[in-house]
Amino acid sequence: MSKRPYQHLPPLEHRPDGSPYRITPPQKRRASGLIRRECCNCEDGNCLALDDGDTCACPQMISFSVCCKWFRWAVLPLDRTLEAEIYRDRDLKRCAECGGVFVPKSNRGKYCPDCAARVHRRQKTESERKRRSAVDS
Structure with missing residues (x-):
């Protein structure tokens, strides 16, 4: 060095x-x-x-x-x-979930990295629940 x-x-x-x-x-x-x-x-x-x-x-x-x-x-x-x-x-944004400041990875970023995984998991669960309930038995 x-x-x-x-x-x-x-x-x-x-x-x-x-x-x-x-x-x-x-x-x-x-x-x-x-x-x-x-x-x-x-x-x-x-x-x-x-x-x-x-x-x-x-x-x-x-x-x-x-x-x-x-x-x-x-x-x-x-x-x-x-x-x-x-x-x-770079533009800073406020997280829609926790209100913290973060740098988005794209112009569509809405959540900080910590909240993004949690929100995505919650949305996926709700989507799957809707999809399963719409299936005729």
């Missing part, structure tokens, strides 16, 4: 005025949790990619802007909803 694995990643996006994308405190908490759970470049809050002998705090965990290439391109895509909230590049 190269000493700086993040140098070959695409550059960070900026707003049209040149400023970095900002994140709110609730988004920062979710991002920090995601970094702690999923990021292979963060150990005990220290960034291994920036480590040159001295420990260096992970810049993404202490910043309210998207400032780390590794976070942007390797970690943030793991939580599509958080990515869409920060970048607003």
Whole structure:
């Protein structure tokens, strides 16, 4: 593995005025949790990619802007909803069942992934029940 694995990643996006994308405190908490759970470049809050002998705090965990290439391109895509909230590049929808926010996989998406399986199972059961009752004995 190269000493700086993040140098070959695409550059960070900026707003049209040149400023970095900002994140709110609730988004920062979710991002920090995601970094702690999923990021292979963060150990005990220290960034291994920036480590040159001295420990260096992970810049993404202490910043309210998207400032780390590794976070942007390797970690943030793991939580599509958080990515869409920060970048607003994808439309967010509210789940018709639970009211939670989710990123739909198509323009017809109506339910979040958790509720989709439950609703589909319920609809299939009702459909089968109707089909069986319509059969003449």
